[in-house]
Amino acid sequence: MNRVLISLTARQLLGRRRTALIGFVLALPILIAVIYRFSDEAGGDTSTEEFAIGLVGTLIVTLLLPLVALVLGTAALGAEIEDGTAVFLLTKPIERWRIIAIKTGVAAAATAVLVVPVTMATTWIIHGGPTADGLMLGLGLAALVGAILYCAVFVALSAFTSRALIFGLIYVFVWEAFATNLFNSLRWVSVREYATGWSDAIISVTDTDIYDPRLAVASAVIGSIVVLSAAVAYGTRALSRFEIGERA
Amino acid sequence: MNAAVSVRSASRWYGDLVAVNDISFDLGPGVTGLLGPNGAGKSTLLHMMAGLLKPSSGQIHISGEPVWQNIGMYAQVGLVPERETVYPFLTGWEYALASARLQRLPQPEVAAQAAIDMVELGDAMHRKMGGYSKGMRQRAKIAAALVHDPHILILDEPFNGxxxxxxxQMTTMLKELGDTGRTIVFSSHILEEVEHLAEDVLVIIGGRLAAAGDFRQIRRLMTNRPHAFTIRSSNNRALAAALVDRPHVTLVSFDSDTMEVKTTDFGAFTEAIAPLIQSSGVELHELQPADDSLENVFSYLVAQ
Incomplete structure (x- = not known):
């Protein structure tokens, strides 16, 4: 049963056009890293770590990662609900938590497979090899955790509303990019902060001007577990109460 | 013993709109047609029976168990939805097999093949469903709904397209399933479709159950209702004079070159009209029922 659910979700998610578009967008930071590597900037005023944090930390982890997760997370369940194919699954004796968990897992795996290698490769290219400060692994870990948490949130959101994509965009661009920066206490309700908080365990240049995650590792781990559990529980509840043709 | 399907005072409303209004009935083995015009509430009722909509009030049970939020019931229920959406990247075989595996059947390949054979989709079973015709998609949906040999089969407008x-073929197959003790319920807005397949019928109009029971009785009720005919002939007045003597003719009215005749007995009128025209020496140009739309038939049933 699980295999069928995984296969259906993966085949639906990784359509050629969607994957090609995401691949094209994710090629941009690699291209920028290559340009940096072979330009004068590589030995200039901006340190390699600062450039890596700027490009990988900001562009990939805080912008491209949530966008890819949003596209795949909302497509994993929301697209099926929208086009009516979800009725095929919903009229089978399958526990709703299983549907949510598998949809989340597949979307997260697809997001991670696309984003984590790009995150690590970009860091590698900028440094011209593996980094001693743990930046490559740390940012890769942040991308992995972010992929899981963002997808859990967006799959749950798509079980609740047909406007998950819009709400997701508002969350990424208004809440995380703006509100959490404006009010420091809001870092506790930000997937991005939980994801980057994990990297504190690996990256040695944290707590410096270069890189300073706003949550400690322990807080990030606890927060991540809470977000993941709450998203799966909420998504399961929403799907259990799902009514055909009644989506707001 | 519990009825296969039991609907008790079920209503469903959306804001001020009442889609299904206080409907009660029981269904047992055999084929039951849910007949009604478009927008009557048939799909809403079927979706409530399939556990995909929560009744605003009332209860719906399948084999004695409530259907809402009861995923276990899908082991004995099959649903063929009206919306013809299937996974375009799957073949018909993969679709039926996925359905069998999701039903946790012990031999999913055997069950999938039997369902594919039942709907005669064998020739196209290895083609992607994205390239299927409407009829082939319908076959694939029915195969997926039948794969676990459900006791109860719910089909929403299965003959569309x-x-x-x-x-x-579907009529024969569904009749056979009904004859072997399964409970089949399907919706349609076409009287003839229901007539060919269903022994029992539920007529729904405006969200209300207008009639329920043996199809032949309801059909008789429909046939014996007052009928109106529009007639155009070479001499309407002469024909009218002959018609008004008939006891079953209740009204004759004129409108430029046509006249409208109302009768309380459809059979007697249709038997009498031809000899009457002949004996009156008039030439008939047109004779057609004036109010035979399904809505009119249903309106009459509701009034009864």
Missing amino acids: TDPRLRL
Whole structure:
């Protein structure tokens, strides 16, 4: 049963056009890293770590990662609900938590497979090899955790509303990019902060001007577990109460 | 013993709109047609029976268990939804097999093949469903719904978009399933579809149950209702004079070159009209029923 659910979700998610578009967008930071590597900037005023944090930390982890997760997370369940194919699954004796968990897992795996290698490769290219400060692994870990948490949130959101994509965009661009920066206490309700908080365990240049995650590792781990559990529980509840043709 | 399907005072409303209004009935083995015009509330009722909509009030049970939020019931229920959406990247075989595996059947390949054979989709079973015709998609949906040999089969407008061959084949198949003790309920807005397949019928109009029971009785009620005919002839007045003597003719009215005749007995009128025209020496140009739309038929049933 699980295999069928995984296969259906993966085949639906990784359509050629969607994957090609995401691949094209994710090629941009690699291209920028290559340009940096072979330009004068590589030995200039901006340190390699600062450039890596700027490009990988900001562009990939805080912008491209949530966008890819949003596209795949909302497509994993929301697209099926929208086009009516979800009725095929919903009229089978399958526990709703299983549907949510598998949809989340597949979307997260697809997001991670696309984003984590790009995150690590970009860091590698900028440094011209593996980094001693743990930046490559740390940012890769942040991308992995972010992929899981963002997808859990967006799959749950798509079980609740047909406007998950819009709400997701508002969350990424208004809440995380703006509100959490404006009010420091809001870092506790930000997937991005939980994801980057994990990297504190690996990256040695944290707590410096270069890189300073706003949550400690322990807080990030606890927060991540809470977000993941709450998203799966909420998504399961929403799907259990799902009514055909009644989506707001 | 519990009825296969039991609907008790079920209503469903959306804001101020009442889609299904206080409907009660029981269904047992056999084929039951849910007949009604478009927008009557048929799909809403079927979706409530399939556990995909929560009744605003009332209860719906399948084999004695409530259907809402009861995923276990899908082991004995099959649903063929009206919306013809299937996974376009799957073949018909993969679709039926996925359905069998999701039903946790012990031999999913055997069950999938049997379902594919039942709907005669064998020739196209290895083609992607994205390239299927409407009728083939319908076959695939029915195969997926039948794969676990459900006790109860719910079909929403199953004949939409089907060719005559598939229609005949589906009619035979559903009759056979009904005869072997399964409870089949299907919706349609076409009287003839229901007539060919269902022994029992539920007539729904405006969200209310207008009639329920044996199809032949309801059909008789429909046939014996007052009928109106529009007639155009070479001498309407002479024909009218002959018609008003008939006891079953209740009204004759004129409108430029046509006249409208109302009768309380459809059979007697249709038997009498031809000899009457002949004996009156008039030439008939046109004779057609004036109010034979399904809505009119249903309106009459509701009034009864």
